Amino acid sequence: MKIGIVDTTFSRIDMGRIAIDELKNYAGVKYVRRTVPGIKDIPVEAKKLIEEENCDIVVTLGWVGRAEKDALSYIALSVGKIIAELMTNKHIIDVTIHEDEAEDEKTLLRVAENRVREHVRNAIDLVRNPERLTKHAGTGQRQGYEDIGPILK
Template identity: 45%
Template sequence: MASAAIDELKQLCSVKFERKTVPGIKNLPVAVKGLLDEGCDIVMAFGMPGAEPIDKQCAHEASTGLIQAGLGAGKHVIEVFVFEDEADSDKELAELADQRAREHARNVYRLLFKPEELEKLAGTGQREGGPDAGPLRR
């Protein structure tokens, strides 16, 4: 997923990348905090939790830590999680992971360089990695 996001960002802009790998999803918050403390403007955190209830609980705990890291630094942390049960086959899962990473990378680009594009997308029901929900109908 990180490779897809890096590829997408390289197509959009010129930024420096710092990449860290951790042994598990619950280790992401410490790595993210370290990157933010080192001066990164924004961090993307990638993970693929399993399908079991304990995996989802661990992902929730990791997500809470990522939120805390971002709040503590006053910077964005973009969480890019793909759960193993989101697709029926490995091929579909790989495609979903690639698409979600790329769409979140485009959001990183918008946050850094084109915030007005985010304003235009607000309320349109965008979904990273899947079909967009679309705006609410009255």
């Protein structure tokens, strides 16, 4: 198994380092890391990791500022990522932190670290153990925050 990691210089923390740290918990998982300037550069780099580096899955690590133009850039990333997935027939797991998710930097850092780590585990499960994800279907899982649980009848 080989995972691609794409992060950005725009991010305010080293999200790639966090992802790699989480990957060290899994024996036999190789990775390739690439860093691009901003989130609109992510889709092509993810596609290249799949096609040129033979990655089984890619985890993209983006950071979105508070401005409206940043939100528009996120939409561009999302569309590009989906196109890259469809072109390669491989999952590209988007892990994006939006600065307006938290009022203070301490909370934002906690959300970011948790979200990166949980999505790295999700990526591994998608390739190695998809039935583990099926066991959690409908359980209100949240990456970055506490799980909210299912709606019970």
